[in-house]
Amino acid sequence: MTMKTRYSTAITVVLLSLAAILFTGCKKSHWGFRSRPGEEIVFKIRSNTGSDTRTVYNDNNGEYFTVGETKYEGLDWVDGDAMTLAYVFVDGGLGVDLADYSIVEGSVTPSSVSDGRVVSLGTLKSVKPNGLQWHDGDVHQFYATYPEVDYDDPNFVFEVENGQMNAKVPYYYPMVLDSANEDDMTKDGRVWVENMKYAYMNSLDSHAAPLADGTVQLTVGPHFTAFEIEVRAQGEDTIPLKSFTLSSSYSTDDVEDGLIGGTFFLNYHNDDGDWWNEHLEGEGNTSNSVTLDFSNETEYADGGILLTNDNPIKFTIFTRGGYVHYKLTIGFDIINGAGERVNRSLKLAHAYDITDELSDNQIPWIWFYGNRKHRISGLELPLNVSKLSLWYEGQTYAGGYINDDWND
Amino acid sequence: MKKKQFSSPLILQEVRICAENSFLASVVDNLAPIESTGQEVVEHDFSQETFNHNWE
Numbered sequence: 001m002t003m004k005t006r007y008s009t010a011i012t013v014v015l016l017s018l019a020a021i022l023f024t025g026c027k028k029s030h031w032g033f034r035s036r037p038g039e040e041i042v043f044k045i046r047s048n049t050g051s052d053t054r055t056v057y058n059d060n061n062g063e064y065f066t067v068g069e070t071k072y073e074g075l076d077w078v079d080g081d082a083m084t085l086a087y088v089f090v091d092g093g094l095g096v097d098l099a100d101y102s103i104v105e106g107s108v109t110p111s112s113v114s115d116g117r118v119v120s121l122g123t124l125k126s127v128k129p130n131g132l133q134w135h136d137g138d139v140h141q142f143y144a145t146y147p148e149v150d151y152d153d154p155n156f157v158f159e160v161e162n163g164q165m166n167a168k169v170p171y172y173y174p175m176v177l178d179s180a181n182e183d184d185m186t187k188d189g190r191v192w193v194e195n196m197k198y199a200y201m202n203s204l205d206s207h208a209a210p211l212a213d214g215t216v217q218l219t220v221g222p223h224f225t226a227f228e229i230e231v232r233a234q235g236e237d238t239i240p241l242k243s244f245t246l247s248s249s250y251s252t253d254d255v256e257d258g259l260i261g262g263t264f265f266l267n268y269h270n271d272d273g274d275w276w277n278e279h280l281e282g283e284g285n286t287s288n289s290v291t292l293d294f295s296n297e298t299e300y301a302d303g304g305i306l307l308t309n310d311n312p313i314k315f316t317i318f319t320r321g322g323y324v325h326y327k328l329t330i331g332f333d334i335i336n337g338a339g340e341r342v343n344r345s346l347k348l349a350h351a352y353d354i355t356d357e358l359s360d361n362q363i364p365w366i367w368f369y370g371n372r373k374h375r376i377s378g379l380e381l382p383l384n385v386s387k388l389s390l391w392y393e394g395q396t397y398a399g400g401y402i403n404d405d406w407n408d
Numbered sequence: 409m410k411k412k413q414f415s416s417p418l419i420l421q422e423v424r425i426c427a428e429n430s431f432l433a434s435v436v437d438n439l440a441p442i443e444s445t446g447q448e449v450v451e452h453d454f455s456q457e458t459f460n461h462n463w464e
Contacts, residue, residue: 378455
């Protein structure tokens with residue numbers, strides 16, 4: 001190899017390396033995707049940030065936050081919380097840019113009541129060097145979804161086609177949770193709370209436009225339904241608990257489909273510059289029940305939790321959010337007094353006369369509305385049961401439970 | 409042949425895109441602190457006799 005050839009090869013290597021750096025650097029820092037009329041843009045490329053911080057509940061030390069007669073728990077930001085912002089614009093054509101932002105360390109203001117709302121504040125910064133950038137044009141709409149979107153999810157779509165934008169953000173509410181798996185549940189003593197990565201939130205406004213001073217104010221609220229359930233054993237019983245199942249029952253007369261777990265899509269459409277979102281729509285693998293499995297716990301020798309009256313457990317699980325309502329049945333998979341594995345279930349309904357033998361549609365179900373946190377307390381699980389009607393204040397209630405040995 | 413690779417339109421295009429991104433003005437850095445609203449709590453006390461305790 002001549003000196004001239006070696007020199008040429010060296011230059012070649014340097015330039016190739018430089019080109020590779022520029023090429024890679026551009027791909028990583030290139031956030032903007034601009035559409036042209038009729039041109040389709042599909043964002044399915046970038047991986048998520050791997051953020052592992054999540055919002056936390058703030059119950060105001062058990063005093064709740066109150067606005068009028070309504071009680072709230074705060075959802076406080078946590079340093080590093082990451083979310084995805086969408087910026088819709090018309091700049092030669094309808095377009096959308098996406099970028100991940102995170103909560104600046106030390107910037108969080110815990111929840112408090114302000115102007116008749118419960119609000120936690122956090123300052124945002126772009127996760128990558130290049131954040132969202134202004135476009136020309138009169139349309140500027142912003143939308144936030146939390147946690148950050150997994151861009152590798154093949155179900156995630158943000159596209160512009162024929163002047164219309166369609167977005168589908170997948171939300172996954174687990175159908176089976178393992179109480180002993182830290183990725184599913186966090187545990188503190190005998191209290192379990194589902195991983196807050198499933199505590200989805202998104203913009204409450206259909207869109208947020210810049211204020212007069214150019215600032216953009218984003219407000220997000222819960223798009224998940226929480227059930228906090230406390231249960232203890234009745235009387236002197238000690239009950240091995242293997243699992244808990246929350247089931248939504250429904251009939252063809254209901255508007256809602258009763259699905260509470262699995263994969264749903266929050267669909268957004270854009271028409272003439274206006275946003276609106278639709279209910280979460282289930283697709284594919286969905287279910288009308290969610291199970292919390294305690295069988296990997298070790299309190300019970302064969303796997304499970306031991307329930308007594310003075311040692312209750314409390315757990316919080318999340319289900320599909322949105323403007324939905326459910327009628328629910330809870331079920332406990334236990335070992336009864338005869339050593340048999342049985343299911344104890346309870347329809348979550350208001351009192352009614354069981355002698356009427358009401359059909360499912362006639363039972364006075366308690367309606368559980370979406371996006372709220374339902375605290376279910378006072379449950380005492382019987383080891384053995386048989387039905388019993390109670391006469392109470394002139395009415396026969398479906399109610400009461402007695403130990404089988406009381407029947408002897 | 410290698411010299412042709414350096415001057416390929418693909419590489420030049422990427423350099424142009426990179427420069428465009430780096431010097432775009434008016435970065436959206438004026439986001440107000442983002443608000444997280446609370447979650448409404450509804451209490452259901454099943455120890456009260458007005459509720460159905462019909463375990464099955």
